[in-house]
Ligand SMILES: NC(=O)c1ccc[n+]([C@@H]2O[C@H](COP(=O)([O-])OP(=O)(O)OC[C@H]3O[C@@H](n4cnc5c(N)ncnc54)[C@H](O)[C@@H]3O)[C@@H](O)[C@H]2O)c1
Ligand SMILES: N[C@H](CO)Cc1c[nH]c[nH+]1
């Protein structure tokens with residue numbers, strides 16, 4: 467176990483944004499699939515260009531090549547959607563998650579304002595986007611919860627049309643829980659397309675897949691790169707990619723719970739677990755727990771979690787909780803879990819994170835499903851400047867300017883002065899034409 471401290475820990479938790487780190491396993495799969503050592507960016511560029519040029523046929527070909535099934539019908543039929551069934555217990559859990567996420571976002575202030583006064587009217591109109599694409603990851607696990615945690619805030623924002631894309635399994639089907647959740651949400655358009663090709667389809671539109679105004683939802687490296695590349699042609703909400711969790715724990719924390727929370731996210735392939743503790747004894751005990759709990763996991767989860775732990779886990783000994791929080795803000799994790807005495811007391815010191823999970827009863831895995839806030843959160847250090855998915859992501863603001871004539875007379879001359887300082891004579895004249903009476907007819 468390598469324990470990092472001080473400046474070494476700071477360096478290890480400082481992200482470099484110039485290049486997204488690519489796991490060796492991903493590079494190996496690219497070489498196997500494409501027969502040459504391409505970068506993920508080159509792969510995504512090729513896929514996007516092909517989707518733009520050949521539309522549905524490109525979607526079928528890439529899905530066949532990458533997901534092992536070439537679908538004739540890209541859209542899940544109404545009959546398939548209606549027929550999907552899941553166990554009653556799971557169905558009830560889906561309903562509970564929808565209810566709780568909806569109740570949470572209904573509390574988010576997301577309205578505009580109008581200042582009506584002696585100056586006239588100044589304000590903001592808030593309008594929902596017309597059509598949103600929701601990406602639901604499905605490469606390794608069919609993330610039904612991600613559909614709920616992305617689509618519900620969009621619905622609360624008032625978006626009338628939501629289109630879902632998700633990779634099919636090798637027999638071409640979409641997991642029934644995703645279809646049932648879509649049905650519960652009143653979503654009728656689901657497409658069996660994943661990866662960069664799905665992002666291209668939603669951005670450019672094809673004969674089958676409608677182009678959207680904004681694409682939301684997390685995914686693997688290929689999905690994240692594709693979202694970055696199509697931004698501008700279409701909106702994106704943020705860049706939620708491979709998950710990461712930073713646990714801050716003191717000597718009061720249970721090593722069993724700390725290890726369990728780290729492994730819960732480590733089982734997302736490509737995840738980055740980080741443990742920062744003020745107690746060396748706890749670090750040692752967590753290591754023992756990690757070994758035991760990893761051994762007890764079933765396959766393939768054990769291999770995925772072991773890969774995250776062995777390849778990317780960082781273990782840090784902090785001088786005190788103030789330094790632990792400072793290091794956490796430097797790293798800006800997707801999830802920050804506080805497993806300390808009186809963890810609520812630490813909230814004031816939290817500066818950068820997608821979400822903060824306060825205390826033993828608020829494990830991040832609960833937040834993944836039914837706590838309320840969306841689990842779609844910024845990763846890779848983008849929590850420095852981005853937020854979890856929320857209602858505002860699905861709205862635009864329209865500024866309203868409706869001043870009275872008296873106001874114009876008072877503030878107009880200053881505007882004309884500024885226009886001339888910028889060398890923009892027509893601007894100045896447009897203002898002054900309203901300030902001076904029109905010339906008398908000859
Ligand atoms: N940050 C968040 O809020 C959040 C939430 C949920 C999930 N996630 C993350 O989403 C990710 C889901 O990843 P996933 O892989 O299971 O599903 P995914 O749906 O994101 O990706 C699967 C797709 O990737 C493409 N792909 C795979 N290998 C490829 C290759 N070599 N070349 C080109 N394309 C390739 C395929 O088209 C496939 O359909 C995980 O990393 C998870 O941590 C993040
Ligand atoms: N923890 C993942 C990234 O935040 C989301 C997720 C979905 N299902 C389970 N976990």
Ligand SMILES: [Zn+2]
Pocket residue numbers: 709730731734831834
């Ligand atoms: Zn998770």
